[in-house]
Amino acid sequence: MQDLLQSLGNELEAQRADTRARAKRLSRSYKCRCGAQLFFRNTKCLTCDAQLGYLPDDGRLVALQPGPRPGTWLAPGRSDVLKFCANRNSPAACNWMMYAANPAEHCIACRLNRTIPSLDDADNARYWSAIEIAKRRLVSQLLALGLPVRSKVQEDPEQGLMFDFLRSPPGGPQVMTGHANGLITLNVEEADDAKREKMRHAMREPYRTLLGHFRHEVGHYYWDRLIWNTKWLEPFRQLFGDERASYAEALKRNYEQGPPADWARSYISSYATMHPWEDWAESWAHYMHVVDSLATAMGFGLDAEDIEADIVPFGRDALYAPDDPNASRFLELLNGWTEIMVVCNELARSMGQPDFYPFVMSKPAVAKLQFVQMVVFQSRAEARL
Numbered sequence: 201m202q203d204l205l206q207s208l209g210n211e212l213e214a215q216r217a218d219t220r221a222r223a224k225r226l227s228r229s230y231k232c233r234c235g236a237q238l239f240f241r242n243t244k245c246l247t248c249d250a251q252l253g254y255l256p257d258d259g260r261l262v263a264l265q266p267g268p269r270p271g272t273w274l275a276p277g278r279s280d281v282l283k284f285c286a287n288r289n290s291p292a293a294c295n296w297m298m299y300a301a302n303p304a305e306h307c308i309a310c311r312l313n314r315t316i317p318s319l320d321d322a323d324n325a326r327y328w329s330a331i332e333i334a335k336r337r338l339v340s341q342l343l344a345l346g347l348p349v350r351s352k353v354q355e356d357p358e359q360g361l362m363f364d365f366l367r368s369p370p371g372g373p374q375v376m377t378g379h380a381n382g383l384i385t386l387n388v389e390e391a392d393d394a395k396r397e398k399m400r401h402a403m404r405e406p407y408r409t410l411l412g413h414f415r416h417e418v419g420h421y422y423w424d425r426l427i428w429n430t431k432w433l434e435p436f437r438q439l440f441g442d443e444r445a446s447y448a449e450a451l452k453r454n455y456e457q458g459p460p461a462d463w464a465r466s467y468i469s470s471y472a473t474m475h476p477w478e479d480w481a482e483s484w485a486h487y488m489h490v491v492d493s494l495a496t497a498m499g500f501g502l503d504a505e506d507i508e509a510d511i512v513p514f515g516r517d518a519l520y521a522p523d524d525p526n527a528s529r530f531l532e533l534l535n536g537w538t539e540i541m542v543v544c545n546e547l548a549r550s551m552g553q554p555d556f557y558p559f560v561m562s563k564p565a566v567a568k569l570q571f572v573q574m575v576v577f578q579s580r581a582e583a584r585l
């Protein structure tokens with residue numbers, strides 16, 4: 201009995217250490233060796249001129265030292281010889297590192313690209329730059345969460361992920377942003393602020409960003425990988441609805457009638473009402489928003505405990521699985537995040553900006569977020585076996 205308690209204790213401690221390590225990997229606060237604050241997209245320290253590189257397997261942005269051979273680099277705390285991603289000196293300005301011995305030219309994030317727009321066009325170069333910044337943020341988070349990320353272009357044609365960044369031809373058919381069988385297609389004009397904002401108004405959306413598109417579309421990809429044909433499929437149908445309902449009809453109904461008037465009581469966004477798949481993709485995207493913004497806040501020392509915002513915290517009655525071993529941690533995460541969002545929204549208003557997080561979470565939406573977290577955790581636990 202004593203041994204059992206001891207091993208349970210060890211297991212819990214290991215889980216906590218794992219959570220702390222993961223929170224650190226998810227955080228976006230980095231320091232140069234000179235002490236200067238660094239940001240995720242930086243390639244050079246503005247204070248000491250050091251070359252910077254992002255280590256995707258560590259989730260760290262670090263100052264580099266020249267390596268043993270020209271074009272190679274060393275990172276603090278690591279013995280591997282590294283090299284730059286070939287997209288470093290391109291409009292993508294990729295700052296990710298890879299093993300020097302890797303025969304591939306591009307990093308794990310850039311290897312996911314199947315098609316990029318023609319860079320002869322100045323607008324395309326500008327769009328692509330913004331797209332890659334958002335995509336690296338997406339991919340770094342997927343890796344930090346322990347989710348499978350492999351290129352469908354080169355490494356895993358069956359189950360991998362890849363991107364086509366396309367521009368609609370003048371007068372030709374519009375490129376539709378979406379996901380199909382591991383391919384995420386993005387209309388590159390989503391990177392044009394004026395055009396995206398116009399679209400946001402036309403669609404009456406409170407929020408439309410490149411990162412939001414990526415998180416939503418990759419949610420469809422992970423549905424195929426983690427829900428379809430797994431033990432999660434039936435629980436998914438009970439919570440989100442039956443995805444075998446006709447998508448074409450759902451689209452038509454949404455177009456003709458709009459979302460149900462009381463959608464906010466059960467869904468995270470009006471778009472989520474369209475079909476169980478969209479509800480899942482929206483819930484997935486919001487889970488990614490919550491985890492990223494909370495880890496970033498914590499990385500900069502912003503703690504919900506120090507915030508004096510009165511919120512009504514969500515309790516176990518809001519959960520999908522109140523008895524799950526991670527249920528109380530999930531509630532802490534969500535309630536802490538809610539407090540921080542109250543402040544962020546007020547800060548945005550102080551600057552005359554739109555709300556930082558323009559959504560209100562209902563209990564059923566929270567249950568769906570917990571479901572997403574359980575699927576993510578399960579995938580990670582299986583990857584470790």
Ligand SMILES: [Zn+2]
Pocket residue numbers: 232233234235236245246247248249250263
């Ligand atoms: Zn520096």
Ligand SMILES: [Zn+2]
Pocket residue numbers: 285286287288294295296306307308309310311
């Ligand atoms: Zn790269």
Ligand SMILES: [Zn+2]
Pocket residue numbers: 416417420477478481
């Ligand atoms: Zn979708």
